[in-house]
Amino acid sequence: VDTIAQLQLVLGPEGVRAPGEISERYLGDWFMRAEPGVRPAALTLPRSTEDVSAILKICHAEGNPVVPQGGLTGLAGGGVPIHNCILVSLERMRAIVEIDPVAATMTVEAGIPLQAVQEAAAAAGLLFPLDIGGRGSCQIGGNISTNAGGNRVLRFGMMRDLILGIEAVLADGTIVTSLNKMLKNNAAYDVKQLFIGSEGTLGVVTRAVLRLFPNPTSLCTALCAVADFDQVYDLLGRARAELGGTLSAFEVMWPAFYRRAIAGRRKVPLGPDFGAYVLIESMGSDQMRDSDRFNEFVERAGEHGVLADAVIARSLSEGLALWSIRDASGDLVKELAPVANFDVSVETGRTGAFAQECGDRLRARFAGAAAICFGHLADSNLHIFVTAAVRPFPEREIDEIVYGCVRDWGGSISAEHGIGLVKKPYLSYSRSPAEIAVMKALKAALDPRGILNPGKVFD
C-alpha cells in the first residue's frame, strides 16, 4: 500500500490503477494468461522517461517486482503479470520525437505502435521495414525487448539491425540515454545491445532511434515447385547470387503444408505432388529492370533443371494470391486445433533433414501425428504445426520431442518469439551452462535485487 501511495504521489491518480481497476487485457499476451490467482499490485502508466525512472526507484527501494508491458502481442508470456508486481505499461509514451530524412532515422518513445511508425516513415517517403502480424497493437519497446523478426528479415534484418540508439531505465531508476543516430560509433562498449532481446529483464526501454530505408518501388513474386531439398538449397544459392540485394523472401512450404493451404481453392497455381514449394520475392527500385532480371532468374533455374514447375506473378494481385497460400498458416492453425505450434531455427542446409527427423520422432511416439512445416528458410527459421490424434492433447510431450530434436541438431528453441515464460524450461536445450552463467552474471550486475521481470527468460 505504501508503494502505491508513493507511486500516486509521483504519477498522479490517473497514472496508477489499483488492482480492482486493472482491465483484463493487462493480464495476458497473445499466447497465455496469468494464472487465476495472480494479481498485480498496481498498473502504472508513465508519461515520460522521468516517470519510469521514479517508478523503478520506488520499486527498487521496496524490492517490489516490476513487469514492463508493451502491446501485449507477445507469444512467449514475457509481459504476463506475476503476483504482486507493479505493471509498467508504456502505452502513454507514444510520441514521435523526430524524423531526420538525411540521417534516415526516426526517434520515438517506446510505447508507439509499430504501425504508427510504419505510417510516419511512409509519410516521410521512407520505409521502416520491421513488419509482424501484431503491427497494429505491438509497441516499438516490445519489438526491441523481444528482438522482433517477421516478414522482411532476409532483406533488412531483425529489430537489432534496425536500432541505432536506445534510452533505457535500469532497475535502480538510472536513466541510460544512448540516442545515437550514427551508423558508426565505436566509443567503447555498445551498451544498447543489452536491452535488445532481453525481454525487459535488464532495463525498461523508454526511447529509441530507428533506421529508415528508401521505399522499394518494385516487387516481383514467384511460386516454385522443386523435387527435393537439395534443389531448395540450389535454388537459394541462385536467388542470392542472381537477385543480389533485392531478394526479400524465400519461404519454403512442405507438401503437407501446401496441400492443406490450397484445400478447397478453385484455382491452384501448382499441383500438390512436388517435394517442396518455394515462394520467392524480390524488392527493388526499378520495376522494369527488376522484373526482367527476376524472370530470367526463374527461367535459368528451370533450364538448369532446378525447378519442377513455377508460376511468376504478372500483377500485384497475382502476387498477393501466391502469398495467400503461405499466409494460410493463420487460418490453418485454427482449423488444426488442438495443435502445438513451434518457432525454431536450424542451420539452413539441414532444414530438410531436420524436419524429416522431427516428424519421424513424433510419429514413432504418436501414430498418426503430423508435423506440418513451413518457414523462412534463408533465415534458418522453421515453423512447425504438430497434430496428434491422442486426447487429452499431449502438448508437453510434443514440446519435449520437438525441442529435444532441436537440441540434438544444435538449433534454437526460439527463432524470433523469445523465451519469456513459455520456453524457459527448454533454454538449456539451446544454450550451454557457460552461456547461461554469463546471462545470469549480466542480470546480477544490472539488476542485483532481481526486480525486473523476475521469473522470465531464466530463474
Add this chain to the structure above:
Amino acid sequence: VDTIAQLQLVLGPEGVRAPGEISERYLGDWFMRAEPGVRPAALTLPRSTEDVSAILKICHAEGNPVVPQGGLTGLAGGGVPIHNCILVSLERMRAIVEIDPVAATMTVEAGIPLQAVQEAAAAAGLLFPLDIGGRGSCQIGGNISTNAGGNRVLRFGMMRDLILGIEAVLADGTIVTSLNKMLKNNAAYDVKQLFIGSEGTLGVVTRAVLRLFPNPTSLCTALCAVADFDQVYDLLGRARAELGGTLSAFEVMWPAFYRRAIAGRRKVPLGPDFGAYVLIESMGSDQMRDSDRFNEFVERAGEHGVLADAVIARSLSEGLALWSIRDASGDLVKELAPVANFDVSVETGRTGAFAQECGDRLRARFAGAAAICFGHLADSNLHIFVTAAVRPFPEREIDEIVYGCVRDWGGSISAEHGIGLVKKPYLSYSRSPAEIAVMKALKAALDPRGILNPGKVFD
C-alpha cells in the same frame, strides 16, 4: 617466474617466450609503441581454445594482467603491452574450421588474417565483405574486438553485422562457445555482442562464425561535384532511393582535400573550385542493367540541378582512377606531417556544418591551421587531417579542440578505430556517466579481478 613455469608446463617451451625472446613487433600497433620501460612478462602462443583457457586460468589465479593480441594493426593502442603483462597472441590459431555454402557461413579460428578469409570465401564463390587497409596482417579476432569498419560498411555493415557466432574465453578461463550459424536466434540474451567492440577487455575471442554473401558482379563508379552540402544531402537521398540496395560507397571530399589529392596530376576529372566532391559506387549482380540504372541516376540528378558536374567511369580502370583520388589520403597524411589524424562520427545531416565549425575553432586558436576533411558520409564517419604551422606541433591541444567540437555536436570520438589507450582521455566526450557506469558494471561482472587488458578503454 612461477607463472611462466606454469605456462610452460601447459603450452610447452615453444608456446611461451621469455622477455628477452619477444621481438619488437609485439610491443606496439600501427599507431603507437609501448613506453620504453614497459616489458611484458611473457608472450604466449596458444594453439587451441583449451590453451587460451589454461593461460587465463593461470593468470586469473595469480592476478596477472593479460593483453590479447591480434595482427597489431590497430590505430588506438588496444593491443599495446602493459608492464609485466602476459601477452596472448592468437597468431597460431589460424585454421578455417568449416565453410558452409548453404548457410553462407565460414567458421574460423580467431588468429586467421582477414585476407585469408577473403580469399577462402572467394574460392568458394562467395564474399566476406569486411575490408580494411590492414587486411594482410590484421586478424579476425582483432576485427571482432574492435568492431572493424572500413570500405564497405554502407552496403554490408560493420564487423558486428557480419558475425553470427563467437567462442570466447572469459577472464577466469571459462570457455563460452556460441558458434551459432543461424540468422535468427532469440534464445535469451545474445551473449556474443559482449565480445564485439570491447577491445579484449571482457574476453578473448578464439573462434567465430562469419556471414558470407554472394559475390557482386557489377560495379559502377562516378565522381560528382556539387555546389554545397545541401546538395550533398539531396544527392545522398537520391542515391539511396534510386540505387536501392546496390549503393556501396558515398565518399565525400571537401575542396581542401580534393585540391591536395589532385595536385601534380596531369589529368584531372573535375575542376578544383566546387563546394564538395562525392564518389559514388554501386555493386550489383547484373552489369548491363545496373550500369543503365546508375547512368540514369546521375543524369537525373544533373537534370534536377543537384550536380554541378560529374564523371562516370566507363571502365574498371577509369573507376580505379577515380578511387585513386579518394585513396590519396594515405600519401597525403605522410606529406602533411606533422599532422593530427581523426576518425570521428557526426550525424550525417550535420557533417558539413560540423566540419566548418571545427575548422573555424582550429583557425581561431592557430592562425593558418587547416582541417582537411573527407569521409564515408552516409555512414556518418568523417576523417580529418589537421595541420598547423606552430612548432612543436600542438597535438594535444588540437585533440582537445576537435574532440571538444565532437562533444558539442553530440558526435562520437571514434567511428571505427576504437578507444584503446589513445582516446581514453576523451571517452566522456561521447558517453554519459550512466553509459560508462554500465560499461564498468559489465567489466566488473565478467572480469572481477580486472586482468583482461587493464587500462584500455577506461580505467
